[in-house]
Amino acid sequence: MPESLNRELLEVSAQVRGLLQDLQNLGFDEVPLAPPTAGLPRCGTAGRADGGEPGVSCRPESLEEIRADLENSPCCDLCRERGNLVFGVGDPHARLVLIGEAPGREEDETGEPFVGEAGRLLDRILSAMGLSREEVYLCNVLKCRPPGNRDPRPEEVAACRPFLERQLAAIAPEVIVTLGKCAAQALLQETTAVGELRGHWHEYRSIPVMPTYHPAYLLRNPASKREVWEDMKGVMKRLRGGGSR
Template sequence: MPQNLADLLLQGHSLLNDLHHLGLHWLDGVAPPPSAVPAAASARVSGSTERESLDQIRADLGDCQRCGLARQRHHLVFGCGDPAAALVLVGEGPGREEDLKGDPFVGEAGRLLDNILLAMGLQRSQVYICNVIKCRPPQNRNPQAEEIAACEPFLRRQLAAIRPQLIVALGKFAAQTLLRSQTPISQLRGHWQEYDGIPLMPTYHPAYLLRNPAGKREVWQDMKQVLQRLRQVAA
């Protein structure tokens, strides 16, 4: 049995001192994470109304052929994690390793995301991680408008099924798609937005941080706001 979120968050402060070997030197001096986060969504909603499950959405997606990306994919990458998570992280789309394995954020950017979650006192099994598009674009190019249009309804259904307390939008395409905005991510990040009544924090994508390590400090500032909001909704 995994430890509950409150226990893991209590451990988070001591973990911060051990993260230098993981390349997260930018975490020095951060305040301890909150002592509790919300219970799972299934426990938060009393007398819950009937709604579709992630399994039903995945079955509906099927062997998707709704856009041209299907022709060269190895695996469709739907999402992973707790189907009743309080926190959902939404990225852009699968890369090479994700396409080969069928899971989101398992490449180098994914390992950086895992380190960020570790610093927050969280494991990926306790959040839900997905992408705007479910198939890898060729050579990891930016997703095209018609590809986003084909996948976006399934992303929105995923979020409706999970009903998280908070959403983190990782990068330009996640933030602009969910917020229906063309505002640059550099202007969106660090400022709370709202998606369907759910607080949403836009921040830089981990892949951007691999190319621009100086951005890690800004991302950590954003994630500290997420931790603070988790503490507030748990109170």
């Protein structure tokens, strides 16, 4: 072995010994090693490897991987007609996820959800909760704008729902808020009106869900802002660990 390489190995060994001694002095008896994830298949929404094989190790997929799948594999005709994919924005590890219905004209132009007047109202609601859109995650059931901002069709919701489920699995939020009828019914697989769903906790894959009105509805019906604020107070309480409402 060349003398220079031998010296380098001795220096590295001395540094490692010094580091281990420092850790021991701090009270560490062992150094846990994270299991390697490279090469493992991605986990599905049920926590199993893609394909649903039980007992097979897998790794959580990232939002970037989910977005790439959606960009590369159009799931319905809306994907072919859109201006921009509106996937979602915010903290990829957010404690709170808010889900709307579908992108509008301004969202289709910018590729970001909740950027119009309804989005500005949502920002004010979040601010009153002590939050910003950078601290939560915002997305829609549909990732592409329906023509003329029409209501999403059942087949479009069915095509996009798996991507929403994968987003939620990747983020693993503590609380979900659905905004409007479409989001609540799509996520909870309900047909009940949002006016009856709101104000009560529901559950999606063991995650508490609070349905409430969409900010666009509040622009048309400002008297309902009081009800939404009551819902959001319940959300804040749940995030603080204050139990159910």
